[in-house]
Amino acid sequence: MSRRVEVVIIGGGVTGASIAFHLAAAGVRDVLLLERRTLASGGTGRSVGIVRQLYPTSETSQMVVRSLAVFQRFREAVGGESGYVACGALIGVSTTMRAKLEATVKLQRSVGVRAEVLEPADLARVEPRIDPENLGAVLYEPESGYGDPTAVTNGYADAARRGGVRIEQGVEVVAIRRAGDRVTGVETGTGERIDAPIVVNAAGLWSPPVARLAGVELPIIVGRHPVFVIERDASFGRPHLVYLDLAGGSYARPETGGLTLTGSLTDDETQHPMEPELLGADVSLDEATEVLERTGRAIPRLAEARYRRGWAGAFDITPDWMPILGESPVRGFWIAAGMSGHGFKLSPAVGEMMAALIVGATPLINPAPFAFGRFAAKAPSGTFVASYLG
Ligand SMILES: Cc1cc2nc3c(=O)[nH]c(=O)nc-3n(C[C@H](O)[C@H](O)[C@H](O)COP(=O)(O)OP(=O)(O)OC[C@H]3O[C@@H](n4cnc5c(N)ncnc54)[C@H](O)[C@@H]3O)c2cc1C
Known part of the structure; x- marks a missing residue:
């Protein structure tokens, strides 16, 4: 045949x-x-489907700008639905990361990225539920958000x-x-x-x-990246923005049904090689607890959220x-x-x-x-x- x-x-x-x-x-x-x-x-x-735009190089920044434009008008550009929710994204950095953030954003603006560096004290006007305590600056990307892969x-x-x-x-x-x-x-x-x-x-x-x-x-390592799902308290109110806490080491993105998807931004996935067939496998409560503590420090109201489930994800990582x-x-x-x-x-x-x-x-x-x-x-x-x- x-x-x-x-x-x-x-x-x-x-x-x-x-x-x-x-x-x-x-x-x-x-x-x-x-x-x-x-x-x-x-x-x-x-x-997790997050669309953030912060990237360190001109080429990757241009890639994400072109991609965002497609997610924003997916029905006309491609057909069907992208499930794109432009809730905005915030990226918190430490004091030592601030100078690099400012230089990167300057470069990014020249290729069309819309982003603004906020003082931690100004965070409250965009998302008052994030704790600004340990942040040196916060990047606000109003057009970013998440979609449905x-x-x-x-x-x-x-x-x-x-x-x-x-x-x-x-x-x-x-x-x-x-x-x-x-x-x-x-x-x-x-x-x-x-x-x-x-x-x-x-x-x-x-x-x-x-x-x-x-x-x-191929110089690719398959590294484990677990995801955890929590249920926000009914009194949490409107969904939070996408938050990537580079200083504290976690991220949170809202999901429908009062849920939030969260995960680690401190682990080095290359140190945790994973057999791809384990994709979607259960995660342990211990590893969930560690990440949820960090998420709860970043958005204190999420410390009260109920843990629902998690799954083993993985990245295909180049050098x-x-x-x-x-x-x-x-x-x-x-x-x-x-x-x-x-x-x-x-x-x-x-x-x-x-x-x-x-x-x-x-x-x-x-x-x-x-x-x-x-x-x-x-x-x-x-x-x-x-x-x-x-
Ligand atoms: C937990 C997790 C969170 C993530 N979060 C984000 C995020 O927030 N934002 C973001 O931008 N990206 C994120 N990513 C990354 C992004 O989702 C992936 O990079 C992307 O979806 C990979 O798509 P792909 O088509 O390259 O690979 P895959 O989706 O893995 O598709 C590869 C396909 O190849 C098929 N295949 C394999 N071998 C064969 C074969 N021999 N013959 C035929 N078919 C074969 C497989 O069945 C599979 O369906 C995340 C990924 C994970 C796992």
Whole structure:
């Protein structure tokens, strides 16, 4: 059994779906997306979906600005719903981080980010329930918020189908075929051979083993990042803003039904490698308690919130905590992985950049900082927090 297509995309998370949509929009015919389970069943379906804009480089800032514009008008730009809630985001930093924050925001404003540095004392006018005590400054991003990663994936997938893309779920790629240094197609778990001059690895947490099928090693560590769900007290009032407390080491984002999703911003996920198949597994009460204490210090009213549940999430982390978006040394074998915890908020721009690179067009944003071959050392440096301020 065999067939031929132009492009095979491996992985039906938000990355693969966005690439499929943008390839169809760029006029590529015969795109086939293969997902071994169901759309958004990987990291995408376990994501917290926060869209913050603070990034240390011009290129990543431009990526998030373009992506935010899509989330804001997803129905017109793509179709379907993004579930985007522009509640605003606040990012608290320590006194020692303040100078770096101010320099970064200056750079970011030049590429269109709307953000304002507040004195801790001024925080009360935006979100009085955050404790300003240990903060040196607070960044306010009025347009930031959170979205629904599963809805965005489905929106991109439906629009891709309308553009002629074939999406097959329950189909696993088990081999990648090569002729010398060129990719020639894939083989599936059902025994089918699919010839294709272009194969895209968008397999998220599974991208390293998928790359190995083509003889390519990715410098990616899959690191555990648990998420905890708490129920706010009925007297809490209106939902809080998204709050990322870089000084205290936790984040909180509101969810419908009086819930809040929270997690750690101090752990170094690279020190906690996780088997991807454990995605969604239970978490222990001990680890929840530690994070909830930090969240309760950041937003004291949440100290009274009731713990509901948690799950094991994980990030696919590169040495510089930025995605790999580019062609591998095997010609025609493209990588869109190593999202390092940013893969939802960057997904529109990632799909746009990948499609441009694949068709040989010049991407709107310089792709060099995301190139496959950029790593001198393979060991990760810094932690997730480094991706905010460098
Ligand atoms: C707990 C958690 C919180 C997060 N919070 C945020 C956040 O607040 N903001 C943000 O921007 N990002 C966040 N992220 C990151 C973001 O959600 C991810 O980077 C993004 O969703 C990854 O999408 P993906 O499509 O690259 O990978 P995935 O969603 O993992 O998709 C990969 C797909 O490939 C499939 N696959 C694997 N192997 C094969 C194969 N051999 N054949 C066929 N299919 C295969 C898998 O089944 C899977 O569906 C978070 C992630 C987690 C886990």
